[in-house]
Amino acid sequence: xxxxFQKCLHFWLSILSIYLIGCTEEKTVIQQVAQVTYExxxxxxYSSNIDKTRQKSDLxxxxxxxxxxxxASIPSNILNDLSQLRLSLGDKQLASEMMIDYFxxxxxxxxxxTESMRNEPNSFIINTYLRFxxxxxxxxxxxxxxxxxxxxxxxxxxxxxRAFTLSNxxxxx
Amino acid sequence: xKRRKFIKNVAYATGAxxxxxxxxxxxxxxxxxxxxxxxxxxxxxxxxxxxxxxxxDQQFISNQAGFSAEGNLMExxxxxxxxSTAGSFYSPWDPILSNPLAEQGTLFKExxxxxxxxxxxxxxxxxxxxxxxxxxxxxxxxPEFPTIFELYRKHNSPTNSALNAWWISEALGPYPSLNYSxxxxxxxxxxxxxxxxxxxxxxxxxxxxxAESYQPDDVQRINTVKQFLDNNFDQVAEEIPGIKxxxxxxxxxxxFLVDTINGVVDGSVDLAIPPDVPLSSLNGDLINITTAWxxxxxxxxxxxxxxxxxxxxxxxxxxxxxxxxxxxxxGIGWLWDKIQSNPxxxxxxxxxxxxxxxxxLESNGITDNQNGFVAYDHTSDxxxxxLFSLIVGPGNxxxxxxxxxxxxxxxxxVDIVPTIAHILGFHDSIPSYLLDGRILTEAFI
Numbered sequence: 001x002x003x004x005f006q007k008c009l010h011f012w013l014s015i016l017s018i019y020l021i022g023c024t025e026e027k028t029v030i031q032q033v034a035q036v037t038y039e040x041x042x043x044x045x046y047s048s049n050i051d052k053t054r055q056k057s058d059l060x061x062x063x064x065x066x067x068x069x070x071x072a073s074i075p076s077n078i079l080n081d082l083s084q085l086r087l088s089l090g091d092k093q094l095a096s097e098m099m100i101d102y103f104x105x106x107x108x109x110x111x112x113x114t115e116s117m118r119n120e121p122n123s124f125i126i127n128t129y130l131r132f133x134x135x136x137x138x139x140x141x142x143x144x145x146x147x148x149x150x151x152x153x154x155x156x157x158x159x160x161x162r163a164f165t166l167s168n169x170x171x172x173x
Numbered sequence: 174x175k176r177r178k179f180i181k182n183v184a185y186a187t188g189a190x191x192x193x194x195x196x197x198x199x200x201x202x203x204x205x206x207x208x209x210x211x212x213x214x215x216x217x218x219x220x221x222x223x224x225x226x227x228x229x230d231q232q233f234i235s236n237q238a239g240f241s242a243e244g245n246l247m248e249x250x251x252x253x254x255x256x257s258t259a260g261s262f263y264s265p266w267d268p269i270l271s272n273p274l275a276e277q278g279t280l281f282k283e284x285x286x287x288x289x290x291x292x293x294x295x296x297x298x299x300x301x302x303x304x305x306x307x308x309x310x311x312x313x314x315x316p317e318f319p320t321i322f323e324l325y326r327k328h329n330s331p332t333n334s335a336l337n338a339w340w341i342s343e344a345l346g347p348y349p350s351l352n353y354s355x356x357x358x359x360x361x362x363x364x365x366x367x368x369x370x371x372x373x374x375x376x377x378x379x380x381x382x383x384a385e386s387y388q389p390d391d392v393q394r395i396n397t398v399k400q401f402l403d404n405n406f407d408q409v410a411e412e413i414p415g416i417k418x419x420x421x422x423x424x425x426x427x428x429f430l431v432d433t434i435n436g437v438v439d440g441s442v443d444l445a446i447p448p449d450v451p452l453s454s455l456n457g458d459l460i461n462i463t464t465a466w467x468x469x470x471x472x473x474x475x476x477x478x479x480x481x482x483x484x485x486x487x488x489x490x491x492x493x494x495x496x497x498x499x500x501x502x503x504g505i506g507w508l509w510d511k512i513q514s515n516p517x518x519x520x521x522x523x524x525x526x527x528x529x530x531x532x533x534l535e536s537n538g539i540t541d542n543q544n545g546f547v548a549y550d551h552t553s554d555x556x557x558x559x560l561f562s563l564i565v566g567p568g569n570x571x572x573x574x575x576x577x578x579x580x581x582x583x584x585x586x587v588d589i590v591p592t593i594a595h596i597l598g599f600h601d602s603i604p605s606y607l608l609d610g611r612i613l614t615e616a617f618i
Contacts, residue, residue, distance in 0.1 A: 049406050081377050087345050088377075090352050090367025091335075092415035094423050098430070101384035144401060155394050158385070163398035169406040 046135040052172035058086050060173070062099065065165060068132055069103045071110055100165050104158055117157040121146045124157070132164040207330060207598035210569050210617060213522040214593050215465070215512075216321070216478045217505055218300055220293065221485035222551045223528040225579075227498060229282050229561045234262060237491070237546045246499045249506025250274045250526065250563060262544060263495045264454075266447050269506040274524070276573050278565030279616040283577035284584040286530045291557040293485070294347045296529035296586065301340075301351055301478060303590025303608045315350045315360075319607060321590045322365035323353055325476050328594075328602035336422045336472050338365035341465050341479040343457045345369055348480075352416060364416040365476070366426065370464035371457045378434040386431065392424065425472075433467050442467065445507045458483045458497065462504035466511045473517060475597060480529075487532060489539045491546035509565065523566035523596050527589060531557045560586060564616040566596075571616055588613050 046052065056064065062082050066074035082099055089095040103109055117124040125145045129137040137145070149155055164170060226232045228247060233256045234240040244256025248268035252275050259265040288305035289295055294312055299305055304318040319327075322338040342348040353364030373381070387395070418426060436442035445462040446455045455463075458481035465479040481501040487494035505526060512518045534556035536547035551557040562584060564570060577583035587610030594600035595612040 052406075081380065084345070084372055085377050085380060087349055088369035088372040090340070090349065090365065090416050091418050091423065091426070093417060094426055097423065098381050098384055098427060101386070101427075102380050105383055105385040141405060145398070148398060148401065152394055152397070154390070155398070159387075159391060159395045160398055162387075163395045163402065166395070166399050167402035167406070169402060172406075 044134070045130070046133075049133065049135060049169050052169060055172055058083060058092075061096065061171065062086070065099065065103065068165070069109050069111075069161070070106075097166065100162055104162060111161055112157050114156045114158075117149065117160065121149050124160075125149075128160060128164055132161075133167075133169055207601065209598035210596045211521050211523045211566055212475055212597075213469075213473065213518055214476055214596050215469070215508070215522065215524050216300075216476075216589060216593060217508075217524065217526040218297060218478060218480035218529055219501060219505070219526045220297065220480045220529040221482040221497070222291070222293070222487060222530055222532045222557070223484065223498065224532045224549065224556065225283070225559045225561060226556075227495065228528075229280070234495075234544075234546065237544075246495060247502035248273065249502050249509075251280070252276055262492060263499055265499065266450065266503045269447075269503060269510050274506070274509060274526075274563055274565045275575070278524075278563060279571045279574040279576065279613075281562040281564075281576050281584045281613065281616075283579055283582040284527070284560040284562050284586065284588075285582045286558045286560055286586040291530040291551045291553045293482070293529060294351075297348065297351055297480070300527065300529055300586050300589055302354065303587045303610050305587060305609055312347045313350060314347075314355070316354045317356065319354045319356045319359040319363075320351060320365070321478065321593055322476065323356070323359040323363035324590065324594060324603055324607070325597060325599065326363040326365075327359060328599040329475075329597060330599070330602075333475060334422055335364065335366050335416050335418055336425065337475045339465075339468055339472075339474050339477045339479075340365045340367045341461055341468070341477065342367070342369050343371065343461045343480055343482040345372070361414070361416055365478075366416065366418070368464065368468075370460050373430065374434055374437055374464065375460055378437065381430055382434045382438065384431065386428075387424075389424070392420070396420070429467070429471050433464070436467075443511070445504045447503070454500070456483050456497065456500065458501045459504045462501075462508050466508055469512065469518065470515060476593070487549050488537070489548050490541040490543075491548050492541045492543040494548075520567045523564065523570060525562065525564050525589060525593070527562040527586070528560055529586070531559045533557050562589070562613075564592070564613065569618050571618055574615070576615055583615065584613050585610055592616070 059079065063074045063079055066078070086092065086095040104111070112124060122142060125137060125142050129135060129141070226236055229251065231243055231245045231251070231253050233242050233244045233246065235243050242256050242258045244259065245251055245253030246255070246263070248255055249270045250273060252273050255265060286296060286299065289299060289307050295306055298316040301320050302316050302318040303321070306317065322340065325338055326333060326335070340352045342351070349367050349369065352367040353359070353361050433442060442463065443466065444455060445459040445466070446452065461479055461481060465477060468474065469477065481504070484494045484497035484501065486497065509524055512522050512524070530551055532549040532551045533554045535554070537550045539548040540546060541548065559579070587608070589610070591600055591608050591610050592613045594603055600612060
């Protein structure tokens with residue numbers, strides 16, 4: 001026959017154990033998610049591009065593009081305007097290209113210089129993958145892009161950014 | 174020997190004449206199969222819902238209580254004197270054409286939109302597919318049956334790129350989805366380039382005006398990097414809705430957009446508005462028509478559909494409707510005048526105008542502030558099914574001919590698609606079950 005005190009103790013110990021188990025599991029989950037701190041936001045990284053199976057919607061594409069290029073959330077008026085412009089053209093690829101060109105021409109866009117790309121191609125490539133594709137590049141990808149940059153003397157950092165934002169992988173998440 | 178040589182020469186000459194392509198007035202060649210009447214067709218969906226009373230019947234305000242004035246609001250399209258009291262009820266613009274289009278072509282004064290609701294999108298879809306739709310409006314969904322653009326791009330020989338097919342719409346809403354259908358075997362791969370000029374050139378053009386531009390060499394370098402990235406990713410972004418131009422055509426269109434935006438700013442773009450009229454009168458319809466000309470002179474497409482919609486204010490503002498009707502007529506006259514000034518298009522372009530549907534016989538009782546005129550809706554009564562059409566072109570179009578009367582209409586809304594296909598020479602290649610209408614052969618010699 002348990003006393004009232006024992007009953008209470010048993011109840012609270014049960015609650016505490018459930019809480020602790022819950023906390024432990026949550027901690028494990030959090031530890032499993034790879035994270036990178038990139039400028040102001042912390043983002044989850046993909047371990048591989050195989051996980052990207054869903055195509056971005058128009059709104060997702062525009063707002064993510066803006067965030068990636070300016071490291072800031074897109075103002076709602078610009079998002080509305082650009083969504084309307086995208087609706088106003090039948091060729092969505094054309095609309096995307098024109099938006100990218102508009103953003104890239106903006107003085108506030110954050111793009112490394114071509115000189116820094118050529119001086120440190122390895123870190124430029126890794127950072128560009130992290131920034132736009134949210135994953136670390138494979139070794140062969142770094143190697144091949146380094147080679148491309150070295151072989152194409154006129155290739156600029158803006159052009160590389162444009163290629164990343166126009167890539168098929170960038171259309172998916 | 175001489176006889177044998179003669180027969181041989183005749184045989185060669187006959188063979189050559191059978192296999193040689195036709196040469197059109199413009200000097201362009203096209204294959205002998207599927208002979209054409211002209212190489213360019215512009216279909217103006219003179220839309221927004223126009224009553225025959227105020228257009229071809231020239232009744233002006235005589236259906237308004239207490240008024241009897243009649244007259245022609247559309248002096249560029251129709252023969253007839255303007256109302257004597259014009260200036261009191263709308264701002265008359267001097268006609269730009271000395272010879273109205275009706276005298277240069279065939280006017281189908283009474284046509285019908287026979288089946289389905291008289292809604293703007295539905296009636297646009299009927300006019301652009303040649304199929305009546307009774308299953309509902311399906312707003313914001315691509316039409317069920319192939320559009321004229323898909324029929325053209327699939328059945329015309331040789332196959333042409335989307336640079337040859339344009340859909341220019343005054344409004345957004347459901348209209349962007351009219352550049353291709355959901356029909357199996359047609360669809361996006363045969364669609365038209367779509368543009369809504371008011372947004373791209375007027376309201377938001379500044380976004381694109383200073384966009385970074387790239388030369389072909391730059392594009393090639395970018396594509397090399399993109400190609401590498403695409404090779405390492407299994408998914409293809411083919412599900413992006415919308416038509417796809419080739420990279421080269423995309424570049425041409427991009428340059429066109431930037432040039433036009435900058436041309437609007439620096440005043441080098443010809444605007445569809447009389448020189449003595451303030452720019453504030455450049456309404457959406459006239460911006461659309463301005464853009465139609467910019468595209469025509471830049472790309473010389475074979476097929477273009479352009480609409481007007483502003484006069485739909487008639488739901489609540491009959492005076493505004495009269496003004497917009499008059500101004501859209503001026504815009505069409507301006508467009509035809511521009512075409513006649515271009516040596517490549519002048520003798521090789523056929524213009525077709527038709528409203529998508531009419532408006533009711535009975536007013537909805539709403540009066541406007543300007544003149545107290547009553548307004549009209551379009552809710553599928555018999556009057557809202559009344560249409561007219563105008564077909565104008567070079568020598569092989571019957572000129573000065575007027576057909577149809579209210580008791581004996583000639584032609585239907587669904588006849589425009591087969592007629593365009595006939596003009597461009599691919600009508601016989603279209604499966605007959607895809608067309609509800611017939612060729613308006615009366616319009617041609």
